[in-house]
Amino acid sequence: MSQERGITPRAENFSEWYNDVIMRAELADYSPVRGCMVIRPRGYGIWELMQRALDEMFKETGHENAYFPLFIPQSFLAKEAQHVEGFSPETAVVTQGGGKELEEPLVVRPTSETIIYSLYAKWIQSYRDLPLLLNQWANIVRWEMRTRLFLRTTEFLWQEGHTAHATDREAEEETRLILGIYRRFMEEWMAMPVITGLKTESEKFAGAVRTYACEALMQDNRALQAGTSHHLGQNFAKAFEVQYQTAEGELEHVWNTSWGVSTRLVGGLIMSHSDDTGLVCPPRLAPTQVVIVPIWKSDEQRSSVMGVAGQIERELRASGVRVRLDARDGLKPGAKYYEWEGKGVPVRMEIGPRDVADQQAMVARRSGGKAPVKLADLVSAMPRVFAEIQSALFAAATERQEENTVRSVTKQQLIDLMEGPGGFAFGGYCGGERCEIEVKDRTKATVRVLPDPEFRSEPAPAACVWCGEPAVTEAVWAKAY
């Protein structure tokens, strides 16, 4: 099985390393269905923790969950011109139902703007019905040509928020609010630093006025678009006639936003922290935070060690720690260490006869470091240990990102960087589509974002990296997933 196979080192082949980590940690598997993956319990456990954290943030900011149909009439997609152009090539289409050919084919949702706004038109009558702040957790299908576990699969899981507002300004605030929630989640939960900013016209969502995104740098120095928040303006409101009566009695179209993150985040988490031994998972998102490995030789030792180990397990669980006691017979402690390291459990507690005598356990951190802790202090020590691991992972990822970020690149530097090690390249940008295309053709790098103020260089770059004309903005280039 997968445990027996070695993991390809990152330096040798990053893409194979990525797949090997997933197999070793049993996060996911390939399925007999083209481009669709199976999310195994250890991978789904991470997703469940991600869902819980995000769902709480959405609810705290006034959003409610709902559920809309999987199928969308083909004619709906066509109502917003850019939208249909963007999504039509990727759709899976149901043409038969109940043994009969359908009169109108149904598209399996590639995103739900059209079906949702057709209902908003029914629900929204007056300014009193606004804002309408809904989210749904759902599966999505996009017919991708090249798929990779978690990063790009034909079917994936996500959440999609869809809101309606009375004014442009409120919709813009919502778009930014969500971008901030995404960033906070990625930094504080995933320990994954991101750059936020605006997408260029060519990279924005099909049908949006503006798209904001969080971009993270993976260990292979390629960027991952980790979450997007779209200001849709009145595009969909006009296509689906979503109107409301103002307090003054006039009829106006609403302003919409939509935003989403997906199981792709699990891929981002893997590629941010893991090493050649396997998965490294931040404690806040680890389905198992602590594994206890008892060590014994004689039956007598076993009895006393297991007594202490069981006691610790109960106490940790009672204190809210996600803990597992690995009491399997016939497997040596070293084999257990190897397995749980591969599976990314943040903390391992080793308890042998000498530890019992000394009233302590050896606490080993997956991301490095090992020290004895008195049994009496174990429960109270854990929150601090988790917090330290969590912030060390974030600090390491931030340092790595900074080391692989070049500011004020010249044209030649941009070319060399993208032909060489990759990374984030900050530089001036004239805003022209032609430069964007030429950079992409030459270097395979794309504009990831026009960075938000806090990420911008000082002083602002004066000239476009590519054409040398005056820069209208700064841009961040990278090769991307």
Next chain:
Amino acid sequence: MSQERGITPRAENFSEWYNDVIMRAELADYSPVRGCMVIRPRGYGIWELMQRALDEMFKETGHENAYFPLFIPQSFLAKEAQHVEGFSPETAVVTQGGGKELEEPLVVRPTSETIIYSLYAKWIQSYRDLPLLLNQWANIVRWEMRTRLFLRTTEFLWQEGHTAHATDREAEEETRLILGIYRRFMEEWMAMPVITGLKTESEKFAGAVRTYACEALMQDNRALQAGTSHHLGQNFAKAFEVQYQTAEGELEHVWNTSWGVSTRLVGGLIMSHSDDTGLVCPPRLAPTQVVIVPIWKSDEQRSSVMGVAGQIERELRASGVRVRLDARDGLKPGAKYYEWEGKGVPVRMEIGPRDVADQQAMVARRSGGKAPVKLADLVSAMPRVFAEIQSALFAAATERQEENTVRSVTKQQLIDLMEGPGGFAFGGYCGGERCEIEVKDRTKATVRVLPDPEFRSEPAPAACVWCGEPAVTEAVWAKAY
């Protein structure tokens, strides 16, 4: 909007009443897609609470969540003969992907045995890999001819557990364990009494050896199949070659179970407790458990009333109560009462100037009864109030079920009952398919279950209700949803 429309009384037209309750409570809505519904936030909130409770029970008994593909190759369905016969007529089929005709059409999962067991064949090698206890929360598509909100929709949400075991006995124990969990959930959370038992051959799941079910009696005296737990024997293990090596080194097929409950449960909850005023929801599954309605005339009154109401809201929320303060201007208290009654909020707290003076609030229960409670006692009183409402609803539903259950029916009584008021009819059954068909043809009633021992009559009926031959078992007949 829906709030303005009256609710058809149950006695007049139960089916219209059901739809009216859903619209008034804003639980769901029709969608532009044939047979698919939209679950609105107040309906989805109930489903979320159901999910949380069930998910916890599954995890406490060792099950883990995973996620399998939405699409199933058409050839997979065909591998188990009964299974394909049962599900083929109901499938939605994807024939185009990414703009091209697919070589093999993909079925949108009507249930996931085939795709899941194809992966179990890969994951299960030895007895050490058993039992494998997985569950998934997913959407399902069955092309239904006649659909009804929550009860029967083309797409619905559910959980489906799929387990693999080393022995027949273990699989049987699992099947029964889950049936018990379902029953406990329906009784303790939904306040909905059920009869459990075995399905007849003609009513069992397509591909199962045995199907157990929970059957509940709705207010119109029709039965609702609320959950099923299937012992699949080795049928799927043989079709998909799921084999394991025993401790003795021999190769055996595993024994599977599968089990599920769906958003249909929301329909069952509605039809168990609601009345002609709207939804009645047990407190444990109510997205809003308490609504506070402040009452004032003058601005001065408003200020003091709102101060107290806000304070109560904060205290209740801090104690874990799902509470909402309805501070809307321009809406009279009576209109608010009407709205929240329709939406099924279990407890309403009215606070006016006199209540503030008396340091109390009027506590009105949706299911009947109203009494003042001192402000200082409100928080501590709520758990008791909720528990009383919960058990009163269960007692009332149990009483209703008993009143509409006839034991030891004769043939003529069965006919009269099913042509008249409906209900559960217990009687002897010869076990023959012919009697089953004749009863159905004559009365439209089907055998809901062969009841588990605790539901059986004493003494056991001696003869078959229909043919008069010796009874081999007792059966429960009812007209069903």
